[in-house]
Amino acid sequence: MTKNKGALDGIRVVEMGQLIAGPFCGQLLGDMGAEIVKLEQPETGDQMRHWGQGDKPSWWRVIARNKYSVAVDLRSEDGQQLARDLIAKADILIENFRPGTLEKWNLDPAELRKTNPGLIVVRVSGYGQTGPYSARAGFGGIGEAMGGWRGIVGYPDLPPARMGVSIGDTLAATYGCMGALAALHHRSKTGEGQIVDSALYEAVLQVMESTVADYSASGTKRRRTGSTLPGIAPSNVYPCRDGEYLIGANQDGVFARLAAAMGRPELARDERFATHRARGARQEELDALIAEWTKTMTIDELEARMVEAGVPAGRIYDAEDMLADPHFKAREALVTVPDEELGEIRMQGIFPKLSETPGSIRRPAPLRVGQDSAEVLKRWLGCEV
Template sequence: MSGSTENADATGSLQGVRVVELGQLIAGPFCGQLLGDMGAEVAKVEPPESGDPMRAWGQGDKPTWWRVIARNKYSVAADLKTAEGQDLVRRLIAEADILIENFRPGTLEKWSLDPRDLMEMNPRLIVVRVSGYGQWGPYAARAGFGGIAEAMGGWRKIVGEPDRPPARMGVSIGDTLAATYGCMGALAALHERATSGKGQIVDVALYESVLQVMEGLIPEWAIAGHKRERTGSTLPGIAPSNVYSCSDGEFLIGANQDSVFARLCEAMGQADLATDERYRTHTARGKHQAELDALINAWTRRFTVAELETLMNEHGVPAGRILDAEDMLSDPHFAAREAIVMVDDAELGPVPMQGAFPKLSRTPSKIRRNAPRDVGQDTAEICRRWLGD
C-alpha cells in the first residue's frame, strides 16, 4: 500500500464500531491499534499539549513508533483531571461501543469515570481494563509495567543463557500480549452483546497474559517436578531445533518431528541417523540434544546461508534466515503479501511499517488513516460526528 491514507475508505470487519481509547504508552494503545486496523473508529483521548508519551518513543530525531501504534485513530484532547475533560469523555463514551483504559486500578474511579456508572449510562458499553495485576486481588493496587509482568508470569525466568541473569525480549511482549487479549475479549463481548444487548467489563492482567503463553510451565513442575530454567537458544527436549552456524552467518532449523528429522538426515547425506537409536524418536533426540546439535552444526558450517536455505527447501525441512528490518524490506515474500506497507507521512514522507494482520478475505484489515500528527487535531470532528456539537 502506498499513498496518503487520510481519506481512505471506512470499510473493515468492525466498521461502525466506535472506540474511546483512554490508555497511554503500549498496552491500551496497541489494543486500540488492533481494533482500528479492523475498521473500528478509534477516538484516542490525549492530555492537552503533552499528548501520549509514546509520541516521543523510538530511535532517531523523529521517532516513528507513534506512526504505527496511533494509526487509524483520531486525536481528541481532554484533561481527565478536570471536570470539563471528564464531561467531554463521558459524553463520547455514551456514544461508544468500547472503552479501553490501562491505568492503575482506581484511577478511572478517581476521575469520576467509574465503569459501573458509565455502563449504567450506556448499558451496551464494553470496557477493556488493562492493568499489571488485574482489577482485584492483593496486588491490584500496585504499579505494573510489562517487564514486571514478564517476570511474574514466568517469561523472564527462562529467557537468556543459564550462566547469566535473565534477559529480556527485544520488544515489549508483556504489553502487547495483554493488548491482544484485550482485543480478543472485546471481540468476544461484542459477539455476546449481539444476543444479550448488554456490555461487560474485560479485565486483562499483564502478568496473566504472559502466563497464558507459558505452555506446560505449571503442570510440568506440579506433575513431573521439572522446573524450566534458562537454556539459551534451545528448548530442552525439543531437538533438533536451534540456530546453527554457516560460513557466513547463522541459520535456524526446526526438524524435531520424526518425519522431518528423517528429511534433514537425507539432506545431510546421513540417512542412517534417522534410525540410530540415539536419535530415532522425539524422546531419544531430546536426551542426546547437545551431541545432535554439535553434529548438525559441524555439517552446516560447510555451507553459506543461501546454500543451506536452498538445501532445506529442497528437502522440505522447516528452516529460515534470521532477519532484521533491513532484510525484511528486501524480502520478496514480505512484499508479495504486503506484510510491510508504505504509508505517506506529511512530515517524514513514505514510512514503511508492518501491515494489518490477520488477513480477512472479505473485510480486510488495513491502514485507513495516518497517526494524528497534532494533539487534539480531531477533537472538533469527533465532537461534531459523535455528539452533534
C-alpha cells in the first residue's frame, strides 16, 4: 500500500454500480485518488465478488480496490434516504442500472442535483438514457454486437467471435470516467455539475476506426478476417519452431528493415511489396514468405533479430509471461496487494502514469459487504451506527 494521494485526492464518489461497467469506472477514478464509497445490497453485495476464474476467483480484488463498502438497501425508503444523504456530500455518482431504475428508487438525478448542484452523475447503460432502445436490458456483449465489434472478430468461415475480456463494459466505463473528468473541469469554472451519459454500444462504436466512414464513402463493409486486417501487411502472427510470434512491419521503412533482417533486402524494392498498397494487395503471398522464414527459428532467435533490426514485434503473452518479464517489473506494470484471505495478489498497476500526481492502490478491496459502513457514515455524515 502507498500513501500517495493522487490527482483526484479530495474528490468523493458514490458508486451504485454492479458487475463491470459502473464498478470499473469507479476503479479508474479510485486509482487516480478519488475516495470511492460503494453502496452494496446488504447480505448479497455485488455479484462481482464471486467472478473470476480458477478455484480462487479474484476479479473483485482488482475492480474493488481503493473502495469502501457501505451496506444500503436501495429498495427501502430508509436506504434511499441514506443514499440521498451520502450523494449530497459527493462530487460524483456512478450508476449502471437500466435507465429509469434510479428514478424508481426516488433517486432521480435531477432531484439529487437540486440538493447538490455540483453533482456529476455518470450513467452507464446499454443504449443510453434516451432513444427507442433505452429501456432495453443491455450487457457488454450486446453493445459489442450493436457497435460493430463482434461482427468483425473471428474468421470469415466461422460465426462472430468475442474477445476474452468484457471490452464493451470497460470501454463504456472508460468513456464514463473521461466524461466525469471533463465535467469536473467544467464544474471548476462554473460550479455546476451535469449528467454523463455513456452507452455501451456508443463506446464500442467510437473505437471502430473508419468502419462507418468507409461504408459511407465507398460502400465497403469490413468483414471478419481472422488474425489480419485487410490491406495492412505484413502484420500477423507467424509460426516459429516453438510457438507463435507477432510482427508488425506494414510501414515502408519498417518493412525494408524486416526484409534486410530476412536476408532478402530486394523485397523492399520489389514492385509487389514496395508500397503499402502493393503489400496489402498481396497480403497472403507476403505472409507466406515471412512464415517460411520465421518457422526456421525459435521465438528467442526471431526476437533477437527483430530487436536488432528495429522491427516492432513481440511474443504472445499470458499471465505467467507477464509476471516473469523484466519490463513489466521495471515499470511496475504489475503490483502486489496484500489480501486477508489470499495472502498476496498480483494485479495490474495504475495507468496512465502521471509524473507529479501518480495514482496508487491505497487500500485493498473490501472483503465483507458493508464492512466500512460505520467509518463512512461517521466521516461523511457525522452519524454513529
